[in-house]
Amino acid sequence: MAKIVILGAGISGHVAASHLRRKLDNTHEVVVVSPNSNYQWIPSNIWVGVGRMKSDQILFPLAPLYKKKNIGFKQAKVTSFFPEGDSDNAKPFVMAEYVSEEKRGETEKITYDYLINATGPKLNFEATEGLNPGTNKTYSVCTYTHANHAWQGLQALIGELKQGKEARIVIGTGHAKATCQGAAFEYILNVEQELRRQNVRDKAKITWISNEYELGDFGMDGMLLSYGSNIMKSHEMVEMVFEDRDIEWILGAGVNKIEDGVAHFETLNGEHKTIEYDFAMLIPSFSGHGFKAFDKNNQDITEKLFKGFMIVDADYTPKPYEEWTVQDWPETYQNPSYPNIFAPGIAFAPPHSISKPRKSPSGTEIFPSPPRTGMPSGITAKLVADNIIDSIMQQKESLHHKGSMGNMGAACIASAGFGMTKGSGISITTFPIVPDYKKYPDTQGRKLGKTFGEIGLAGHWLKLALHYAFIYKAKMKPFWYLIPE
Amino acid sequence: MTRRISNFKRFVMMNPIIQFFRFLYLSIKVLLIVAGGHGGTRKI
Numbered sequence: 001m002a003k004i005v006i007l008g009a010g011i012s013g014h015v016a017a018s019h020l021r022r023k024l025d026n027t028h029e030v031v032v033v034s035p036n037s038n039y040q041w042i043p044s045n046i047w048v049g050v051g052r053m054k055s056d057q058i059l060f061p062l063a064p065l066y067k068k069k070n071i072g073f074k075q076a077k078v079t080s081f082f083p084e085g086d087s088d089n090a091k092p093f094v095m096a097e098y099v100s101e102e103k104r105g106e107t108e109k110i111t112y113d114y115l116i117n118a119t120g121p122k123l124n125f126e127a128t129e130g131l132n133p134g135t136n137k138t139y140s141v142c143t144y145t146h147a148n149h150a151w152q153g154l155q156a157l158i159g160e161l162k163q164g165k166e167a168r169i170v171i172g173t174g175h176a177k178a179t180c181q182g183a184a185f186e187y188i189l190n191v192e193q194e195l196r197r198q199n200v201r202d203k204a205k206i207t208w209i210s211n212e213y214e215l216g217d218f219g220m221d222g223m224l225l226s227y228g229s230n231i232m233k234s235h236e237m238v239e240m241v242f243e244d245r246d247i248e249w250i251l252g253a254g255v256n257k258i259e260d261g262v263a264h265f266e267t268l269n270g271e272h273k274t275i276e277y278d279f280a281m282l283i284p285s286f287s288g289h290g291f292k293a294f295d296k297n298n299q300d301i302t303e304k305l306f307k308g309f310m311i312v313d314a315d316y317t318p319k320p321y322e323e324w325t326v327q328d329w330p331e332t333y334q335n336p337s338y339p340n341i342f343a344p345g346i347a348f349a350p351p352h353s354i355s356k357p358r359k360s361p362s363g364t365e366i367f368p369s370p371p372r373t374g375m376p377s378g379i380t381a382k383l384v385a386d387n388i389i390d391s392i393m394q395q396k397e398s399l400h401h402k403g404s405m406g407n408m409g410a411a412c413i414a415s416a417g418f419g420m421t422k423g424s425g426i427s428i429t430t431f432p433i434v435p436d437y438k439k440y441p442d443t444q445g446r447k448l449g450k451t452f453g454e455i456g457l458a459g460h461w462l463k464l465a466l467h468y469a470f471i472y473k474a475k476m477k478p479f480w481y482l483i484p485e
Numbered sequence: 486m487t488r489r490i491s492n493f494k495r496f497v498m499m500n501p502i503i504q505f506f507r508f509l510y511l512s513i514k515v516l517l518i519v520a521g522g523h524g525g526t527r528k529i
Contacts, residue, residue, distance in 0.1 A: 232488070236487075236488055239487045239488070240487060240488040240489065240490060241490075243487045243488075243489060244489070244490045326526045327526050327527050329526065331525040331526070331527065375519060379523060383523075402523075402524050402525035403523040403524065403525075404523075404524070404525050404526045404527075406526045407523055407524050407525060407526050408523035409518040409519055409521065409523070410519070411515045411518065411519050413515070421499075421501060422499075424498065424499070427511055427515065429514070429515055429518045429519075431518055436526070450518050450521075452514075454507070454511055455490075455498055456497070456498035456499065456504050456507060457498065457499055457500075457501060457504040457507075458504040458505070458507035458508035458511050459511070461504070461508050462508060462511055462512060462515070465512070484516070484519060484520035485519075
């Protein structure tokens, strides 16, 4: 009987755990190891950050659900990997340290037959000097606690604007290699709408700052999309929205230092500049968690498992941008050295960026890292779970389920303002996520009919509908599995 | 030259009746793209 251990209970880890539990009978053990006690639906953090949702509307405690569904749960953080076991233990295991109140500090060797590393990213605020949510007037919306702080900061600023103060708000990326521009894009539009709702929009200048070369890059090298009867580039669409909302923008900016109300950044043309602000929300860079791995003789084998994030079935051979292909991207998310270890979602090491790499004259790399959040996280987690289920059932390795980001669509339903009649959303779908320039040479690597944009109230309703649908699904309520990832 | 959102376009974007039908269309289209399958890219 097999024991499957899942590290992480975010979108990816929770999707894998729920599918494994549904399809495997109770003779098989499914165990989730996560330092977080709650599941959070991260895409709705945007609304927490503008005070339009409470954080308890986007989260629920994991322990009662997992107990009810017979999924083991250890509130602990993994510190090291032993994929061959050690001198005392022939079975592979991970070393975990409990963070729950009752067992805080205790360590445990958690053995496994299959391991799913769904630990996501480390929010690497330390990579930018002075960038720390809640200090230096900077905030984040990456977690619900960060989003709560952001709303407190924004609320205080709105109070000052009502007293007649004039202010600058800066929103975007807080590092030269940051990703997740989509979240910052949603937040800037929601903040803009909130200021209008509170009748203080004329008191604030709002500026977008980003490591993108062009607006609408989103870490995916931008896209050519159909918009109504037009065909336009994503940068034209985002420019149109920013012009409409009176939002200024700074592009090709690698933020490298934050002081109280001042962001220092280097631009792609080599200039070192600063921008002052009264409120900023800057997305940090993402990094691996710095895990270590050891063989059965206690020798360090970290490089067999990790390359920052976890090594999977991608082609990591260094090559120039012109030679990148979709075939470089992983299909099964299986570690090549240890076939019983998988890393879906953000936890896998991408072979390279999707956006074209660019450097400043001083050699600073300023371009977005590839996004793997949200929908691709769920899809890759499900296919990993399905391959493990097949392998257990057939009693031999099965990698039948595949899902390359070069052959997968993604929907980004970006909130542009909250409200049943005043809200707005910018819906962008992309197929494939990683452009396939050989298959779609005339449309910038994407299939036009499946790559489209739409702006309007319907987008807000759709994002709200997805919020309720995915929380319903995450709570594993009746027929939850009919809702696609 | 940056494109601008015209008043007519803004009316279409924010009209609840028009947007209700856009919502149905968008939901189905997004569902088809997202749930429409995925796979590998390498030849075996």
